[in-house]
Amino acid sequence: MYNNIHVKNWVEEVAKLTQxxxxxWCDGSEEERERLTxxxxxxxxxxxxxxxxLPGCLYHRTAENDVARVEHLTFICTTEKDDAGPTNxxxxxxxxxxxxxxxxxxxxxxxxxxxxxxxxxxxxxxxSKVGIEVTDSIYVVLNMRIMTRMGKIAMDMLGDSPNFVRxxxxxxxxxxxxxxICHFPEDNAIWSINSAYGGxxxxxxxxxxxxxASYLGRKEGWMAEHMLxxxxxxxxxxxxxxxxxxxxxxxxxxxxxxxxxxxxAKEGYKVWTVGDDIAWLRIGEDGxxxxxxxxxxxxGVAPGTSMKSNPNALLTTKKNTxxxxxxxxxxxxxxxxxxxxxxxxxxxxxxxxxxxxxxGTKAAHPNSRFTAPACQCPSISSEWENPAGVxxxxxxxxxxxxxxxxxxxxxxxxxxxxxxxxxxxxxxxAAATGAVGVVRRDPMAMLPFIGYNVGDYxxxxxxxxxxxxxxxxxxxxxxxxxxxxxxxxxxxxxxxxRVILWILKRVAGEVDAVETPIGYLPKPEDIDLTGLDDINxxxxxxxxxxxxxxxxxxxxxxxxxxxKFDRLPAEIKDEYExxxxxxxx
Ligand code: SAT
Ligand code: MN
Numbered sequence: 001m002y003n004n005i006h007v008k009n010w011v012e013e014v015a016k017l018t019q020x021x022x023x024x025w026c027d028g029s030e031e032e033r034e035r036l037t038x039x040x041x042x043x044x045x046x047x048x049x050x051x052x053x054l055p056g057c058l059y060h061r062t063a064e065n066d067v068a069r070v071e072h073l074t075f076i077c078t079t080e081k082d083d084a085g086p087t088n089x090x091x092x093x094x095x096x097x098x099x100x101x102x103x104x105x106x107x108x109x110x111x112x113x114x115x116x117x118x119x120x121x122x123x124x125x126x127x128s129k130v131g132i133e134v135t136d137s138i139y140v141v142l143n144m145r146i147m148t149r150m151g152k153i154a155m156d157m158l159g160d161s162p163n164f165v166r167x168x169x170x171x172x173x174x175x176x177x178x179x180x181i182c183h184f185p186e187d188n189a190i191w192s193i194n195s196a197y198g199g200x201x202x203x204x205x206x207x208x209x210x211x212x213a214s215y216l217g218r219k220e221g222w223m224a225e226h227m228l229x230x231x232x233x234x235x236x237x238x239x240x241x242x243x244x245x246x247x248x249x250x251x252x253x254x255x256x257x258x259x260x261x262x263x264x265a266k267e268g269y270k271v272w273t274v275g276d277d278i279a280w281l282r283i284g285e286d287g288x289x290x291x292x293x294x295x296x297x298x299x300g301v302a303p304g305t306s307m308k309s310n311p312n313a314l315l316t317t318k319k320n321t322x323x324x325x326x327x328x329x330x331x332x333x334x335x336x337x338x339x340x341x342x343x344x345x346x347x348x349x350x351x352x353x354x355x356x357x358x359x360g361t362k363a364a365h366p367n368s369r370f371t372a373p374a375c376q377c378p379s380i381s382s383e384w385e386n387p388a389g390v391x392x393x394x395x396x397x398x399x400x401x402x403x404x405x406x407x408x409x410x411x412x413x414x415x416x417x418x419x420x421x422x423x424x425x426x427x428x429x430a431a432a433t434g435a436v437g438v439v440r441r442d443p444m445a446m447l448p449f450i451g452y453n454v455g456d457y458x459x460x461x462x463x464x465x466x467x468x469x470x471x472x473x474x475x476x477x478x479x480x481x482x483x484x485x486x487x488x489x490x491x492x493x494x495x496x497x498r499v500i501l502w503i504l505k506r507v508a509g510e511v512d513a514v515e516t517p518i519g520y521l522p523k524p525e526d527i528d529l530t531g532l533d534d535i536n537x538x539x540x541x542x543x544x545x546x547x548x549x550x551x552x553x554x555x556x557x558x559x560x561x562x563x564k565f566d567r568l569p570a571e572i573k574d575e576y577e578x579x580x581x582x583x584x585x
Contacts (some may be wrong), residue, residue, distance in 0.1 A: 002117070002155045006162035009113055009131055014168055015133050019106045020113035024074055026141060033142070037335015040108030040138045049323070050332040051121045056320035059328055062197045064351055065176045069206065071448050071553075074181040076211070078452075085565055096182050100191045105236060107170040107193065112135040114130055116144050117154035117164075120209050120280075120294035125387030127222075129213070129278050130158045131165035138202050140169060143322055146297035146371045148204045165189070165212055167203035171196040175249045180404055183207060185215035185451050198299060198324070198369060209278045209294045211451035218452065218460045226445045227279040228256035229291050231381045231390065233374065235268030239383075240504050243291055243472075244278050244396035245445040247426040251479065251492065252276065252419025253300050257312035259494045263531035272381035273312065273374075273498065274390055276300065281392065287469030290389035296375070302326045302368045306340030309493065312379045313370075314339075319402060322371040325350040326415060327363035330416045336364035393507045396500075397444065398477040399426035402437070404554050405478035407490060407527075407543040408499045409519035410506055413453040414465035416519070419575035423478075423558045441561045455567025462571045473507050476519070481543055491535070491542055498528050516583035527535050548583065555580055 002008070002025060008012040015023060026032060037058065040046035047059040076084035091099075114135050117356035121128025131154075133144060144150050158164055165188050172178065172194040179194040190207045194202055199206045213224035221230035234240075246252045256276035260269045275293025298316065302323065305313050311356040317323075327335045328348040335347055343363065349355035350365040361485055374380055381391050398404065421444040428438045441447075443454065448459045465471055477499055479492040497514035502522050505511040513520035524540040555576070562568055562576065 004155065004158055004160055004250065004341055006160075007155075007158070007164065009142055010132070010166055011134060015113060017101065017104050017284055018108035018113065018136070018170060020108035021110050021465050023115065025112045025115045026117070026151050028145065028153060032151070033145060036138055036141055040142065040319065046142070046322075047136060047332070054318065054321070055332075058322045059334065060144070060322060060327075061323045061350060062325055063174045066174055066195050066197045068197065069366050070176075070179060070181065070195065070450070071370060073179045075183065075365050076451060077182050077184050078186055083453055085157055085450075085455060085567070086583060087447055087450060087454045091182065093184060093186065094328075096184070100182060100193065103172065103180070103193050103351070104168065104170060104191070107172050108136045114137075114138070114141045116141055116150055117152075117158065118129065118144055118148035118150040118204055119154045119157055120148060120213070121292050122385045122387045123149050123153050123391075124157055125292060127282055127387070127389060128157070128294070129165065129216070130154050130163070131167055131204055131208050133167035133169060135169040135201070136467065137169065137171050137201065138194055139196060143202050143299075143371050144204060146320070146322065146369060146373050146510040147202055147299060148296050165208050165518045167208065168192070169201050171192075171201070181207065183211045185449060187214065187541055190470055202299065204474070205299065206449055207294065209280070210446070210449035210462065211296070213451075214281065214446070214449065214457065218456065219428050221464075222283075223281040223460070223464060225278070225279050225281060225290075226449055228252055228276050228393070229274035229279050229390065230258070230362075231272035231273065231274060231383065232497070232504060233270040239272065240393045240507070240560050241274065241390040242394045242503065243281070243392055244398065244501065245421070245424075245444050246398045247424070247442040249399050249429050250398060250426060253298070253313060254310045254493060256497060257310055257377065259311060260497050261494045261531055264497060271379060272383075273377055273379045273442070274381045274384045282389070283468050284388070284391065286391070286400070287524075288391045289472050291388075291392050292389040293374070293384060297371055298375050298377070299369055299371050302334075302370050303334045303364050303366055304338045305336070306338060307559070308340055309338075316374075317370045317374065320373055323368070324345040324371070325365040325368035325446060326370075327355060336368060339480055350531065392472045394475055394503050395472045396475045396503065397421045397424050397425050398479070399442070400429065400480040402427060402480065402482045402486075403424065403476050403550050405476060405481075406501065406521060406546060407479075407481065407540070408475060408477045409516070409521050410503070410513060411474040411519050412526070414468075414471050414474065418458060418461045419572055419579070420464065420474060420476050420519070421461070422572055425540050439557065453567050455569065456563045458565075458572055459567070459569040462569050471502075487535055489539060491532070495532065502527055512578065517549070518546060522557060529552055530537070552585055555583065555585065
């Protein structure tokens with residue numbers, strides 16, 4: 001149905017290998033959505049939810065062994081091992097094609113193969129790129145419809161160009177022993193088999209928009225980052241945009257959809273969501289860095305999402321949403337832990353079993369998700385689809401640190417900011433498996449998503465700094481300092497706006513700062529505490545304190561971490577040495 005010869009040839013090739021019973025070319029139309037939805041419901045793959053309470057919403061359960069991304073089965077397949085670097089699993093390219101070829105051989109027999117053309121980024125934007133995903137999963141098609149601009153529009157944008165990311169997916173037998181998520185950055189290709197879950201199979205997301213795109217960005221002079229994009233409007237109606245990168249379990253989605261504290265809202269402050277997960281950044285004609293959200297939807301974690309923690313996220317999911325691995329009520333609505341609604345007497349849990357409160361298991365899988373259109377978010381920015389993107393005033397890194405990092409600090413320079421991002425870390429929580437309080441380094445929150453050698457990735461950041469005439473300032477935040485009883489000191493959530501407003505004042509040159517060995521810190525009185533009863537200036541002083549012994553340990557660990565990277569740029573080493581010197585160690 002489409003005329004692009006490169007797409008046609010590739011799809012033919014793939015069909016020859018996977019041998020589907022039929023091929024369906026997706027056009028993205030409403031008629032198509034209805035047809036596929038009906039079909040998915042009739043086969044039991046999707047369950048239709050209560051259409052009065054949740055119009056357009058569907059429910060899906062994955063296999064019990066297939067509930068999250070699988071980093072140990074995710075590979076960067078290049079000719080040279082060094083090009084994947086020390087942080088990725090590597091497989092030699094031809095070997096990977098051979099292995100996968102065997103697995104894909106006949107994998108779609110008796111099934112329908114769907115061809116999904118899609119755009120990452122706003123249609124016809126110079127930021128945007130086209131992908132084609134071929135899949136035998138109707139669940140993937142329905143999700144890609146929400147997460148990307150999909151169908152005819154993508155083929156229109158592609159025209160007769162051969163320049164598209166070739167994504168091949170088959171759920172295969174969903175056998176975890178034979179699961180592989182392989183990226184071929186040199187060939188613009190992604191092959192994923194034996195999974196039917198989220199980031200393993202919605203190939204536009206982490207696979208393309210981060211791993212392949214980070215590789216393309218380095219080649220082409222732009223950046224693909226694991227960052228939310230947020231607009232802050234002041235009472236005068238001026239909007240400034242920031243991006244922020246956090247490792248998981250740091251409240252990234254909550255920050256992306258933050259609700260200002262009441263007193264700030266009354267004054268006229270507003271917060272606008274541009275993106276919740278990924279930013280593509282390019283240098284604009286004005287010499288600033290501009291960002292777009294390449295996605296069109298949110299693939300968010302459901303548990304913990306409530307009217308208190310994130311009303312905007314919850315409201316986004318009230319229609320046209322796909323719920324995966326949450327619990328199902330008798331009334332065909334959804335429930336999850338910490339939804340802010342008491343558990344009903346009876347539920348069907350994410351495994352499909354009957355569940356009652358107090359039975360000792362979780363009703364929703366901790367990584368259960370909603371797939372919801374971004375345009376339904378009450379806080380969505382009017383600029384979120386602007387093909388030119390939004391200009392970025394500040395970039396924020398952060399992590400969960402009980403003692404080390406202060407509430408906020410500003411880096412001295414771009415290169416220092418890159419160093420701060422490169423040594424970013426978070427302490428594990430009880431929610432994750434494994435020990436609590438273990439420090440995990442996660443450079444720019446990109447550790448599992450850098451599609452090439454991590455040393456080259458840092459070098460690309462350094463290079464970008466040289467090319468951006470007016471780069472955003474780089475900050476680090478930590479909402480998670482604890483007191484001697486292990487209690488969080490800072491209230492977090494909407495009150496984080498108070499910190500972001502200091503950041504924006506710094507960028508505008510409206511406020512002085514205190515120069516410390518680790519960076520510029522706020523003067524305690526410059527964090528606006530209006531309407532915050534539990535926090536006074538002494539608490540802020542505590543949140544901004546820097547303990548020399550703790551930092552002596554921190555830099556030791558940073559050194560150990562960085563020493564693993566053989567292509568580490570000299571600039572990062574220099575920043576490390578300078579920090580050690582400033583600390584007087
Ligand atoms: O599963 S996804 O990669 O889409 C989401 C996540 O793990 O962050
Ligand atoms: Mn993410």
